[in-house]
Amino acid sequence: MQCQEFREIADSYLGNELIVETNHAIISHLEYCAECRRELTARRELRARLRQAFLNASENQMRPEFTERLNTQLHARALGKRDTRAATFGTSRSSIRLGRKASLALAACLLLAMAIGFVAVRQRDSSVTSRESIETELAQSAVSDHRDCAVHFRLAEKPIDLEAAGRKYDPVYINLTKAVLMDQGGAMADAEFVEAHSCVLGGRRFAHIVFNYHGRLVSFLVTDSGDPNGTNGGGSSAIAQPQVNACSQFDGYQVSCFQTVRHAVFVVSDLSESENLALARALAPSVYAHITRTERAA
Amino acid sequence: MFGSVSTRESLTESETRWAGFEAEAMPHVPSLFRIAMWLTRNQADAEDLVQETLTEGLGSFHRFAHGTNCRAWLTSIMYHRQSKKKRASTRLHLVSDAEEFIAETVAFEPPTPQNVTDEEVLHALEHLPRAFQEVVVLADVEELSYKEIAAALDIPVGTVMSRISRGRKMLRAELASYAQAHGFGRAG
Numbered sequence: 439m440q441c442q443e444f445r446e447i448a449d450s451y452l453g454n455e456l457i458v459e460t461n462h463a464i465i466s467h468l469e470y471c472a473e474c475r476r477e478l479t480a481r482r483e484l485r486a487r488l489r490q491a492f493l494n495a496s497e498n499q500m501r502p503e504f505t506e507r508l509n510t511q512l513h514a515r516a517l518g519k520r521d522t523r524a525a526t527f528g529t530s531r532s533s534i535r536l537g538r539k540a541s542l543a544l545a546a547c548l549l550l551a552m553a554i555g556f557v558a559v560r561q562r563d564s565s566v567t568s569r570e571s572i573e574t575e576l577a578q579s580a581v582s583d584h585r586d587c588a589v590h591f592r593l594a595e596k597p598i599d600l601e602a603a604g605r606k607y608d609p610v611y612i613n614l615t616k617a618v619l620m621d622q623g624g625a626m627a628d629a630e631f632v633e634a635h636s637c638v639l640g641g642r643r644f645a646h647i648v649f650n651y652h653g654r655l656v657s658f659l660v661t662d663s664g665d666p667n668g669t670n671g672g673g674s675s676a677i678a679q680p681q682v683n684a685c686s687q688f689d690g691y692q693v694s695c696f697q698t699v700r701h702a703v704f705v706v707s708d709l710s711e712s713e714n715l716a717l718a719r720a721l722a723p724s725v726y727a728h729i730t731r732t733e734r735a736a
Numbered sequence: 737m738f739g740s741v742s743t744r745e746s747l748t749e750s751e752t753r754w755a756g757f758e759a760e761a762m763p764h765v766p767s768l769f770r771i772a773m774w775l776t777r778n779q780a781d782a783e784d785l786v787q788e789t790l791t792e793g794l795g796s797f798h799r800f801a802h803g804t805n806c807r808a809w810l811t812s813i814m815y816h817r818q819s820k821k822k823r824a825s826t827r828l829h830l831v832s833d834a835e836e837f838i839a840e841t842v843a844f845e846p847p848t849p850q851n852v853t854d855e856e857v858l859h860a861l862e863h864l865p866r867a868f869q870e871v872v873v874l875a876d877v878e879e880l881s882y883k884e885i886a887a888a889l890d891i892p893v894g895t896v897m898s899r900i901s902r903g904r905k906m907l908r909a910e911l912a913s914y915a916q917a918h919g920f921g922r923a924g
Binding site: 449489513586 | 750753754757758762765766770777779783786787790791852854855857858861863865866867872873876877881882897900901904907911
């Protein structure tokens with residue numbers, strides 16, 4: 439066996455996915471090849487580190503009360519019993535005595551009301567949490583794109599022309615550069631345009647306009663927020679202007695953002711929070727008008 | 737009288753089913769929760785997903801082939817449920833071709849830095865395209881076989897193999913660049 443061949447199947451060897459004969463061939467090769475032994479050790483260590491990191495992560499630990507509730511609910515369901523804590527499993531039992539009918543009916547009504555209330559609160563909380571989670575994820579993606587594309591230029595996939603991406607993927611990208619670079623009441627006077635393109639990071643496509651501002655690289659990013667129902671902050675047609683916020687800071691980069699019905703817009707840089715926010719607010723009106731106009735037309 | 741005999745039999749049958757499910761499926765709840773957390777990134781959603789998965793698993797436990805890997809079977813149910821949810825709630829899609837291209841460009845295999853923390857390892861994993869993350873997590877963390885991963889994700893075994901290999905390579909590159917940027921890390 440040659441080293442190249444070993445490297446190609448080393449992962450399968452570690453996963454015990456190979457037949458006995460191939461395993462023997464690998465073991466024979468490893469006996470005389472120190473370089474491949476080191477390589478195998480490195481791969482084994484990486485697997486172990488990853489597994490350890492996952493198992494140790496505090497967020498991956500279950501709450502004891504969840505484990506207990508889950509067990510009780512599933513047990514009750516398996517036995518066809520009503521679980522009052524779950525309020526969603528089980529069916530009415532026929533062994534209710536006549537003398538207790540009225541009080542049980544009242545109790546059932548109360549339980550139902552509590553269950554409906556609980557579900558409503560849970561859904562609302564879940565919806566808010568879910569939306570916040572999506573916003574955070576989007577902002578993190580925007581920072582990653584700024585860092586990997588604008589700053590380090592280490593995106594492996596070659597970015598494509600923004601106008602071409604607009605025709606192929608999202609019409610909002612068409613003429614977006616003009617909307618960003620148009621006179622913003624002097625706000626862009628100090629900005630020097632670097633480039634505009636569409637790039638993909640982590641499976642998410644962005645319109646990405648890069649410029650220099652006071653000597654710092656600034657990314658202006660637009661991405662589909664994946665909200666088909668238009669429940670984003672900019673969803674109401676009554677809102678004529680976007681609400682621009684300094685939404686977060688990741689890895690030392692400031693993120694200011696606003697949303698339209700279907701898109702999330704980010705300004706990412708390592709400027710100060712106030713400078714980044716001011717820049718985003720200056721750019722917002724024309725960009726918001728452009729995006730909402732295109733969204734309505736689509 | 738007949739009714740009570742029938743109820744007793746039914747109860748015994750239910751108890752037997754629960755005992756089987758409890759023995760086979762319940763030990764895998766921590767593993768399912770980790771996968772659910774990774775899929776949803778949210779504790780409440782992860783708990784919901786685990787509960788839905790196990791409820792569905794309990795309902796179709798008669799279809800589980802005893803002697804096979806119950807964790808892989810439950811993982812498969814979980815992925816299918818999550819896919820349904822995602823399809824219903826988002827128009828986003830992964831750009832597979834692009835991701836494959838990204839993976840292809842990682843041409844070298846740098847040594848694994850030694851002094852990175854757990855958080856940094858997870859952070860590096862986050863930088864991988866989603867399709868590569870999931871196979872690496874299922875193979876390296878949950879220790880599912882290629883065949884089990886292929887069944888859970890509904891992709892060919894060959895794709896699983898290539899994604900695992902490329903995913904690990906990208907992870908090493910990511911960790912190496914992270915270590916280099918922070919000025920630490922021993923070449924392993």
